[in-house]
Amino acid sequence: MKIAVASGKGGTGKTTLSTNLASFLAESRETVLADLDVEEPNSGLFIRAEAGGEEDKYKMIPEWDAGKCTLCGICREVCNFNAITQIMDEIMVFPQLCHSCYACSELCPRDALPMKKQKMGVLRYFKQGNLSFVESELDIGEEQAVPLIAQTIAYVDRHCPGDVIKIFDAPPGTSCPVIEATKDADLVILVTEPTPVGLHDLSLAVETMKALKRDFCVVINRDGLGNADVESYCVRENIPVIAKIPNQRSIAEFYSDGKLLYHEISAVKDALEKIIAYIDARPGAGKTEKGAE
Amino acid sequence: MKIAFTSKGKDWDAPIDPRFGRTEYFFIYDEASGGSRIVDNTDVTYEAHGAGPKTAQRLFGEKAEILITGNGPGGNAASVLEKAGMRIYTGAGEMSVKEAYEAYKKGDLKQF
Incomplete structure (x- = not known):
């Protein structure tokens, strides 16, 4: 099952949720985490895993x-x-x-x-226990994220087939890179914050996911901040809010130290358990994904 | 000299469009004949990518020798304009076409 973590607005907690969710899942089952924010991948800051190797990635350009x-x-x-x-x-x-x-x-x-190969970036892979971690990074000066995101997803499909939960840490925004990172996802988790800007960008992300016909749900991060407009919006639009992560200074402190949160903060662990329960209750959960190999 | 101004309107009093690739119009003034004409570039609004090279290609077709604009073209457009041998003057972003022409004549604009 592929789960993309996206947001619309940047800085709402995609990486925080992706890294914590993947690490928590990996305590009990095979899990893949792929950082698809190839312009500035940062999931790796929170994942302590053995480097497995890296490969250069190319796109084809006419000469x-x-x-x-x-x-x-x-x-x-x-x-x-x-x-x-x-x-x-x-x-x-x-x-x-x-x-x-x-x-x-x-x-x-x-x-x-004639089309010629041109290097655009690098893909790295890591392994720690049940967790496989893949990240790609565009070379400096490269403007297009989409080809590298597509190749990273293809790498995950090839190397981690079958009944494995795959968490995709998507780029922010609602443009082509986000489309590429979410278009095959069985579920898209939109992370937002309960502020006017959070709501505005969430609504753009919701419209995008509707156009892509994705199944999606919302996680509210920094709950307690701002106002209740995000929740009323989700009720009105019939979008499930599957978990909330509180607005808490200690979370920011652990984050800034590059630490995962769920061992330290019970509210985060509770939120992850709710998210996992939601994922596991979905039709198709636990079944071998079609077209994986 | 045939001079192209990036402009937001169709006459001498129109403000200069500070952008090159996504300029709304070119106001083209032919110093030799004293005539001027307008080139509509508004269709470029719908280009998600590559507005610069597309606009540069269009301007090349107009056979202007001098470009007067605001911020100056981006990298892709600049390489096309350079190939075309265009002389580019920038810094007219807050002026009208008329003021920009006067500033160019006085040597007040910056050569790109």
């Missing part, structure tokens, strides 16, 4: 062959992302805009834009 090109301009016309420009007798390719769709390369009548 212009001036000798073969007749300057017909088809490549520029078919590119949906403005990644190809023609200035006088030169074709310019912008790798940061390219989405590796192959249209220019395939439709070029002269084969003048």
Whole structure:
């Protein structure tokens, strides 16, 4: 079962929840945690695990062959992302805009834009007891998270098939990287805080999950802060609020020391138990996931 | 010289659009003939990615030699404009087209 932890708003506690939930689950069963916030992965700060290794990740980018090109301009016309420009007798390719769709390369009548590998980042994997931890990190200057997120999920599918809970720590926001990180999830947990900004961004995330037809629920973090508008919104929208984590200074202190919370703070452990009960009560829980291998 | 201004409107009094890639219009003034024309760039609003190179390509088609704008183009657009041999002046973001032209004539704008 794949569970994505997303939020809309940044800084609401995705990583806190993902790392604590995965570590707690791993005390009793096989669990995978994947940090898909590849622009700034930070789950690794909280996971003490043995490094298993790392691999470079590549995307495919067209490379212009001036000798073969007749300057017909088809490549520029078919590119949906403005990644190809023609200035006088030169074709310019912008790798940061390219989405590796192959249209220019395939439709070029002269084969003048062969696709070439270009390194975009690195994937690392770790193991500690029942917990497998995978994180990917984009190289500095790389603008596109989506291809690396897709390859990281593919890595998890390949290496951790079957009846295993997989927690995906998603990026913030509601744009392409979040879509990629949540689109295959059996359940999306939206972490929010009970503030006006938390509510605003939660509602954007909810609209996104509805459009993706995902099953989703809400966890309220820093409960006690702000007001009750998030809860009324969830009632109105018929969205289950499955747990609350209190607004407590000691939580921030443990967090800033890079420590997990549930051993130290019973309210966090209670919240995790509620979340796990919700996950286990879902139809399909405990069954081998389809299409895993 | 044929001069392109990034603009938010269609006449000399229109404010300069400080953005290059997502400028609403180009106000193009031909110093030789004294004529001017407008190039509509508002369709770029709908581009999620690559507004800079797309706008640069459009401007290249207009055969302007000088670009006067506000913040200056981003990296992708700048590399296209450089290939096209465009001279770029920035710092006109708070001016009208007319004021920007005067500032350019006086040498008050910064060459990019």
